[in-house]
Amino acid sequence: MIQDAILAAAHYLCILLLVTFLAIETALVKREWMPLAAAKLVRYDAxxxxxxxxxxxxxxxxxxxxxxxxxxYEHNPVFHAKVTLFIAIGLLSIWPTLRFRAWGKAAKADPAYAPPEVELRKVRRVVMVEVHLLALLPILAAFMARGIGMQG
Structure with a gap:
């Protein structure tokens, strides 16, 4: 019982930190924070x-x-949906990660560097999609934990 509580607490803490770092990214991917945010985005994204x-x-x-x-979990379709959504969010985050790294590299070479406005908007849009999809995970978790969707 204690092991289960420790695992749950660790899982929840990691989720809260994940949401925190994504929120920081969301706040920093704005024109007014550039060029200072370019290097910070690399760290927060990592x-x-x-x-x-x-x-x-x-x-x-x-x-x-x-x-x-x-x-x-094996026979819970909501669990499978939740894991699939989490992986999809991870895959979606690859492109912003690549952009953040490129921006960080450019900012090292030129401290006044700021990404082009169009690129910044596109990256922000993808990050916002991540945020909105992430908001679905606790809903799926609540249904999953109660066995909703299970056959039998």
């Missing part, structure tokens, strides 16, 4: 990526070592 890995890791630990057992 932390966002690390938290995504830790969310996935702690989630898998909960599946295999948690109180409900792997069978509960």
């Amino acid at each position: 932390l966002y990526g690390l938290m995504a890995v830790l969310v996935l890791t702690t989630g898998l630990l909960r599946v295999f070592l948690g109180a409900k057992g792997a069978a509960f």
